[in-house]
Amino acid sequence: MKCRKCGEKAVINMRQHKLALCREHYLAWLPEQVERFIEKYKMFTHTEKVLMAVSGGKDSLGLWHILKTLGYNAEGLYIGLGIDGGAGYSDESRALSEAFAKEHGLILHVVDIEQKYGATIPELAVISNRGQGKPCSVCGLNKRYLFNRVALEGNFDVIVTGHNLDDEVAVLMQNTFNWAGGYLARQAPVLPGGAGLARKAKPLCRIYEREMTAYCLLQGIEYIYAECPHAEGSTTIYYKEVLNQMETDRPGTKLQYYVSFLEAKKAGLFASVEDKAVLHPCDRCGQPTSAPGECAWCRMWDRVRLVKTTVPVSPESVSLL
Ligand code: Q46
Ligand code: ZN
Ligand code: ZN
Numbered sequence: 625m626k627c628r629k630c631g632e633k634a635v636i637n638m639r640q641h642k643l644a645l646c647r648e649h650y651l652a653w654l655p656e657q658v659e660r661f662i663e664k665y666k667m668f669t670h671t672e673k674v675l676m677a678v679s680g681g682k683d684s685l686g687l688w689h690i691l692k693t694l695g696y697n698a699e700g701l702y703i704g705l706g707i708d709g710g711a712g713y714s715d716e717s718r719a720l721s722e723a724f725a726k727e728h729g730l731i732l733h734v735v736d737i738e739q740k741y742g743a744t745i746p747e748l749a750v751i752s753n754r755g756q757g758k759p760c761s762v763c764g765l766n767k768r769y770l771f772n773r774v775a776l777e778g779n780f781d782v783i784v785t786g787h788n789l790d791d792e793v794a795v796l797m798q799n800t801f802n803w804a805g806g807y808l809a810r811q812a813p814v815l816p817g818g819a820g821l822a823r824k825a826k827p828l829c830r831i832y833e834r835e836m837t838a839y840c841l842l843q844g845i846e847y848i849y850a851e852c853p854h855a856e857g858s859t860t861i862y863y864k865e866v867l868n869q870m871e872t873d874r875p876g877t878k879l880q881y882y883v884s885f886l887e888a889k890k891a892g893l894f895a896s897v898e899d900k901a902v903l904h905p906c907d908r909c910g911q912p913t914s915a916p917g918e919c920a921w922c923r924m925w926d927r928v929r930l931v932k933t934t935v936p937v938s939p940e941s942v943s944l945l
Contacts, residue, residue: 636838639875647842654839655690658827662694665813667825672781674698675822677771678725678732680717682840682847683786685724687828689845691784692728698784700725701774703767704736706744707759708853717848724845733778733945735770740942741925742934751928759854762924769921773911774944775822782823790833792826793878794863796885805897812889819903820912830879909940 625634627646634644645653661667668674674691678684678700691698702721707714718734725732738744743751748762755761775783792811799807813830817823828836840847855861870877888894903912906919913919922940929935936942 635842636835638832638835640832640871640879641876650838651842654831654835655693657831658687658690659694661813661830662825662827665825665829667814667827668696668782668784668823670695670697672697673779675771675775675778675780675783676700677767677783677785678702678721679786680720680724680848681786682836682845683788683791683828683833685721685845685847686836686840686843687784687786688724688730689728689843690839691827692730698730699778699780700730700732701771702732702734703770704734704738705763705766706736706738707746713848713850713852716850720846720848724847733774735774735944737766737770740944741939742936743928743932747932748924748928751931752924753927754924760858763854765920765924769911769919770944772820772822773909776820778945780822782817782825784825784827786828786836787826788828788831788833788836789878789882790864790867791860792829793867793882794860796882797863797867798859805894806899808885809889809894809898811885813886820905820910821903830882832878906940908938 625637625644626632627634627649628644629649630646632646632648635647636650637644674696676684676688676691676698678688680702684700688698688700700721702718704718705714721732722734724730737748745759745763745766748766749755749759750757752762754765771783774780796808796811798804799811813826815824839845867878867881901914903914905911906913906917906922908918908922911919911921925935925939929937929939
């Protein structure tokens with residue numbers, strides 16, 4: 625297989641794009657694609673301040689590398705979840721994120737949930753009784769809350785996440801099977817900010833997971849290979865496997881599914897089910913919430929404090945940056 629641009633030996637063949645490229649041309653092609661989507665979906669500009677959600681995985685580290693290569697002003701935020709303490713998942717992913725930032729001269733902010741608030745995510749899941757003891761619900765709540773707070777406190781214009789096409793189509797499939805109209809209406813490459821919520825963007829929404837793996841390997845980026853242990857057996861992973869099979873049989877299926885979804889959305893297919901929840905500032909922390917009075921995050925930590933005295937009396941006033 626030869627590179628379509630120079631005729632040298634290709635290192636990657638992307639059947640979905642009918643394109644094979646050598647190392648040099650691939651490492652130039654992928655950032656160009658990312659930049660094209662950043663501009664197409666009006667995600668952010670070169671003069672804006674970007675907060676990159678860093679997990680230590682290939683997508684976030686690879687994207688951070690691409691943003692730097694493209695000249696964007698992106699600082700990272702790593703949230704320590706306290707998953708599998710000791711030499712476990714969180715410790716390794718944090719170490720890799722810090723090493724990456726240091727090597728590339730990038731600023732990485734770290735918010736360790738246990739250090740700041742006195743309990744890890746797995747502990748929170750058990751004590752707070754959210755999500756039937758499974759940590760993903762409290763994990764999501766804390767990540768959404770903390771990213772937004774750091775973005776606002778640090779005057780960032782946009783929060784950027786490393787969700788790739790495989791992530792997006794797995795969620796899309798799940799939402800389609802459930803006809804979850806509200807979720808379908810909200811799934812987009814960029815969510816505008818406002819009412820105390822920072823803008824959110826996914827520059828990899830049209831980039832295959834395999835393309836990110838290849839980018840990191842060819843760039844020599846060290847990332848955590850393991851998935852979070854709590855992701856095991858999730859429906860998202862099941863849908864990813866199904867979609868991989870479809871992609872093998874018919875290259876381009878994932879991209880076609882996602883792009884045609886965005887077109888349908890643009891044509892107004894989900895307009896009638898758009899979430900019109902009115903947000904107001906939480907009485908305690910000031911972060912936007914649709915619940916009356918205090919937000920779910922403040923209420924959750926109150927419940928946890930009844931059991932764990934290490935939790936501060938006013939978690940909302942602990943400074944993050
Ligand atoms: S939500 Fe669940 Fe993930 Fe949190 S506990 Fe792990 S699998 S990291 S994206
Ligand atoms: Zn080439
Ligand atoms: Zn609150």
